[in-house]
Amino acid sequence: MYSISQAAKETGLSVKSIRHYESIGLISTPPRGENDYRFYTPKILKQLHFIHKTKLAGFNLKECKALLVLGEDENRSSADVKKIALEKIKEIEMRIQQQQAIVNQLTKITQQCHGDQHSQCSIIDAFS
Numbered sequence: 340m341y342s343i344s345q346a347a348k349e350t351g352l353s354v355k356s357i358r359h360y361e362s363i364g365l366i367s368t369p370p371r372g373e374n375d376y377r378f379y380t381p382k383i384l385k386q387l388h389f390i391h392k393t394k395l396a397g398f399n400l401k402e403c404k405a406l407l408v409l410g411e412d413e414n415r416s417s418a419d420v421k422k423i424a425l426e427k428i429k430e431i432e433m434r435i436q437q438q439q440a441i442v443n444q445l446t447k448i449t450q451q452c453h454g455d456q457h458s459q460c461s462i463i464d465a466f467s
Contacts, residue, residue: 340370346379350387360390365404397431398423 347354360366361377366386369377379387389410393403405423409415451461 340378343377346384350391352387352391398427
């Protein structure tokens, strides 16, 4: 059993995040000791590690919850898990395209700027 600070250190999450995950029902409710402190079981630590890894992979909390539920379901269909992952890939690819369009536009206007001592600047003009 781990205290919340030990669980945070073990999982790489903040105490605030762990409390939030508990408050929204993302993790199992930790049991409390005689001193009324929460104690995090190995099962909860596993959930926290899973959440941390899925967040690092770009999943939002709703998606993390869906994956966590599937991960704990021995009768899950891998097709359900794959569907969530494929949707995330499409979302990330779309964001990459959007970001690349921004890079292309900034590159274009930056190349048009003389970058000298004059006040005329195509970058400022583009945003005006």
